[in-house]
Amino acid sequence: xxxxxxxxxxxxxxxxxxxxxxxxxxxxxxxxxxxxxxxxxxxxxxxxxxxxxxxxxxxxxxxxxxxxxxxxxxxxxxxxxxxxxxxxxxxxxxxxxxxxxxxxxxxxxxxxxxxxxxxxxxxxxxxxxxxxxxxxxxxxxxxxxxxxxxxxxxxxxxxxxxxxxxxxxxxxxxxxxxxxxxxxxxxxxxxxxxxxxxxxxxxxxxxxxxxxxxxxxxxxxxxxxxxxxxxxxxxxxxxxxxxxxxxxxxxxxxxxxxxxxxxxxxxxxxxxxxxxxxxxxxxxxxxxxxxxxxxxxxxxxxxxxxxxxxxxxxxxxxxxxxxxxxxxxxxxxxxxxxxxxxxxxxxxxxxxxxxxxxxxxxxxxxxxxxxxxxxxxxxxxxxxxxxxxxxxxxxxxxxxxxxxxxxxxxxxxxxxxxxxxxxxxxxxxxxxxxxxxxxxxxxxxxxxxxxxxxxxxxxxxxxxxxxxxxxxxxxxxxxxxxxxxxxxxxxxxxxxxxxxxxxxxxxxxxxxxxxxxxxxxxxxxxxxxxxxxxxxxxxxxxxxxxxxxxxxxxxxxxxxxxxxxxxxxxxxxxxxxxxxxxxxxxxxxxxxxxxxxxxxxxxxxxxxxxxx
Numbered sequence: 001x002x003x004x005x006x007x008x009x010x011x012x013x014x015x016x017x018x019x020x021x022x023x024x025x026x027x028x029x030x031x032x033x034x035x036x037x038x039x040x041x042x043x044x045x046x047x048x049x050x051x052x053x054x055x056x057x058x059x060x061x062x063x064x065x066x067x068x069x070x071x072x073x074x075x076x077x078x079x080x081x082x083x084x085x086x087x088x089x090x091x092x093x094x095x096x097x098x099x100x101x102x103x104x105x106x107x108x109x110x111x112x113x114x115x116x117x118x119x120x121x122x123x124x125x126x127x128x129x130x131x132x133x134x135x136x137x138x139x140x141x142x143x144x145x146x147x148x149x150x151x152x153x154x155x156x157x158x159x160x161x162x163x164x165x166x167x168x169x170x171x172x173x174x175x176x177x178x179x180x181x182x183x184x185x186x187x188x189x190x191x192x193x194x195x196x197x198x199x200x201x202x203x204x205x206x207x208x209x210x211x212x213x214x215x216x217x218x219x220x221x222x223x224x225x226x227x228x229x230x231x232x233x234x235x236x237x238x239x240x241x242x243x244x245x246x247x248x249x250x251x252x253x254x255x256x257x258x259x260x261x262x263x264x265x266x267x268x269x270x271x272x273x274x275x276x277x278x279x280x281x282x283x284x285x286x287x288x289x290x291x292x293x294x295x296x297x298x299x300x301x302x303x304x305x306x307x308x309x310x311x312x313x314x315x316x317x318x319x320x321x322x323x324x325x326x327x328x329x330x331x332x333x334x335x336x337x338x339x340x341x342x343x344x345x346x347x348x349x350x351x352x353x354x355x356x357x358x359x360x361x362x363x364x365x366x367x368x369x370x371x372x373x374x375x376x377x378x379x380x381x382x383x384x385x386x387x388x389x390x391x392x393x394x395x396x397x398x399x400x401x402x403x404x405x406x407x408x409x410x411x412x413x414x415x416x417x418x419x420x421x422x423x424x425x426x427x428x429x430x431x432x433x434x435x436x437x438x439x440x441x442x443x444x445x446x447x448x449x450x451x452x453x454x455x456x457x458x459x460x461x462x463x464x465x466x467x468x469x470x471x472x473x474x475x476x477x478x479x480x481x482x483x484x485x486x487x488x489x490x491x492x493x494x495x496x497x498x499x500x501x502x503x504x505x506x507x508x509x510x511x512x513x514x515x516x517x518x519x520x521x522x523x524x525x526x527x528x529x530x531x532x533x534x535x536x537x538x539x540x541x542x543x544x545x546x547x548x549x550x551x552x553x554x555x556x557x558x559x560x561x562x563x564x565x566x567x568x569x570x571x572x573x574x575x576x577x578x579x580x581x582x583x584x585x586x587x588x589x590x591x592x593x594x595x596x597x598x599x600x601x602x603x604x605x606x607x608x609x610x611x612x
Contacts, residue, residue, distance in 0.1 A: 001025065006063045019058050022070075023051055029074040037072045039064050045072045066138055071145055143205070149190045157194050158205070165206050175199040225320070261293035271604050273297075273351075278456040282351070285454055289347060294335075297351040298325075299460075300363075322445050325350050329450065350449060352457055356465040364459050365442040372439040379438075388492040412499055464563050467597055471566035474574070474590070475558055478530075478582075480521045491515055520586045527556040533577040534558065534569075544568040571598045 005018030026036045035048040040057035041064055043049070049057065069075055143158035155163070164185075168178050178199045186195050196202045219225075223238040260274035273279055279297070283290035327333075328348035335346040353363045361368040366375045374381045374394060382396020401408050446452045476483040491505040491513075505513040517523075522530065535551040547569065550560045561569065575594045578587055599605065 003068060006065055006068075010059055010062050016059070019055060019063070022063075022073075023055060026070075026073045027051055039067050039070075039072065069138075069142070071142070140205070146194065148194070161196060161202055161205055165202060178202070258293040268606070269604050270607055276457070277607070278352070281456045282349075282451075282454075286349075286451065289349065292344070292347075294344060294346055296346065296348040298348055299351055300353045301355070301462075322448055325449055349451055350446065352455065352460055353446075354460045354462055356462050360459055360461060361441075363444060363446070365440055365444045367439045367441045370439060375439075384497075386489075386493040387496060388489040393493075414499065463597075463600060464567055467570055468561070468563045468566040470593075471570045471574075472561065474570075475561075478520060478522050478578075479527060479556070479558065481557070486515075486518060486521065488513055488515065519583050522581065524556065526581045528553070529581055530577050531556055531558065534573065537573060539568070547573070567601075570594060571601065 001021065002018070005012075005014045008015045008018075027034075030036060031051070035050055036054060037043070037045045038047055038049045038054045038057050039045050040054070040061040042061040043057060044064065045067070140158060143161075144156050146157045147153075148155040148157055148160050164178075164181070167173075173181075176199075179197075182195060182197065182199075182202070186197070189195070196205060219236040219239065223236050260272060264272060264274055266275075270276065282297075289295050325348070332345040332347040334343055355363055357368050360366075360375070364375070367373070368375070371383055371392070372378060372381050373383075373392070377396075382394065382399075384393045384395050385391075386393050395414060398405075398407055398414065407413070446458075452458070472483075473485055477485050480486065488505060491503055494500050495504045503516060503518055505515055508514050531551050531553050535548045535553055537547065545562060545565055545568075547561070547565050550565065551558050571594055575587075575591045578590060582590075599609070
């Protein structure tokens with residue numbers, strides 16, 4: 001059947017005759033149930049419709065110009081490795097859940113679009129990019145429809161290659177071993193020549209799916225990156241160590257990029273980062289960026305990442321991440337929007353970072369150690385050096401409590417002084433001469449981004465990470481084990497500070513001390529009760545992990561808790577488990593702390609609650 005009518009005007013007689021002829025053959029061969037897959041640019045061979053509906057769509061939306069082999073309708077998919085064609089219908093492929101590559105392709109590429117006809121330079125580039133993506137889509141679609149061998153219903157050529165590549169990545173096979181495996185498989189399959197011959201051919205096929213990555217080698221001592229002009233170097237020019245391969249991978253998001261602008265509830269409550277003042281401030285400053293809701297705001301979760309100009313004193317090459325962020329901000333990248341059936345230029349900006357407190361020091365450049373560890377208090381930090389524990393204690397945060405809070409004037413329980421903003425300012429004036437001028441150690445490379453210094457919020461602390469540390473410390477202190485914070489050194493520091501007289505150590509003999517039991521220290525019977533409660537607790541399926549696995553009744557210990565275990569324990573279970581075990585004054589503090597974390601992690605809250 002002649003296909004030249006596909007490229008002609010939808011109003012021409014040749015196009016209308018071609019549509020009718022296409023419909024006659026399609027419904028005669030594969031549309032006996034009264035419907036076929038609609039090949040218009042809007043449906044993209046994904047939706048079955050009746051003859052009249054398909055005709056209307058083809059006249060209104062036009063026929064997909066790249067769809068020249070009609071394998072969704074009656075034609076067979078050509079195979080270069082066989083004398084006869086292999087034919088697998090759309091329903092046969094999608095019926096096998098192990099071979100659901102159509103869904104992957106349509107999600108990755110979206111519904112194919114018609115070829116554009118603009119002639120100016122910018123639209124020519126747009127057309128070239130769009131056509132390349134369409135060519136990849138239909139080439140991969142043919143591989144997804146081609147059986148691995150004649151009669152194979154479990155795997156197609158594409159799904160089998162993807163499966164092999166997944167196993168290679170999971171077990172870290174070398175490229176050479178993967179090529180050798182392909183040779184063995186090809187020799188064992190009756191139609192094995194349809195598979196890629198080498199790892200590079202497999203990598204190209206996987207890359208067309210949008211799963212590309214760039215390899216960047218790094219010195220084992222983090223002296224340098226083998227990047228740009230150093231990409232072909234064989235050894236580190238700083239320490240002389242041989243080249244080591246490191247892998248940096250970036251993933252593509254497939255979630256809706258317009259939800260925050262079109263579907264978000266805007267009632268003054270905070271449910272999403274888009275409800276924050278930082279988001280609003282950024283949108284007002286950069287109107288061009290915020291005008292398209294599909295532009296992406298990125299967050300960087302840091303774990304050992306070095307965000308500074310120098311990886312070491314001797315090396316000053318920028319990390320590739322910053323250069324890519326600049327390109328995403330200035331130039332953007334061509335991206336396909338399947339919901340709107342169009343290509344658009346997507347821009348991205350690094351909005352903030354997320355880390356624990358030590359990681360905060362790395363990404364911000366402000367040291368979280370020493371006299372000025374608190375980035376909020378700065379020179380107003382209140383600290384106390386503990387001579388016996390050999391560490392700094394930051395004990396002035398009571399000044400941020402409400403004026404009528406019971407702990408504001410509770411001198412004997414804390415450091416022997418009444419804390420207020422006024423007293424802290426006086427302490428700061430007296431100690432300014434001995435303090436360093438600031439706690440900045442480095443300038444973060446993020447300031448090379450043109451918008452970074454204007455962001456209202458640069459760094460966020462990982463609440464669950466901090467919550468786990470606090471939960472572990474509380475449990476170890478209650479159980480009075482070796483990891484607890486209530487030891488001899490702590491008691492000697494309390495004695496030097498002159499607070500909590502009942503807990504001061506009592507010297508008995510040469511270098512022997514008796515530590516009076518604290519009100520928060522559990523006895524053996526109380527430990528057994530706490531462990532038994534946590535061992536027998538039952539929660540709805542999916543609500544939490546199996547916390548009971550971390551509880552040892554015989555040893556009366558709790559260990560091996562994961563972050564989510566501590567999250568549930570801190571906010572829900574601990575307050576229940578200690579109610580009839582610890583004194584009321586101890587329980588009230590832990591319950592109040594539990595409520596604080598529960599409110600902090602709530603899905604919805606008012607902005608004024610953060611200020612209070």
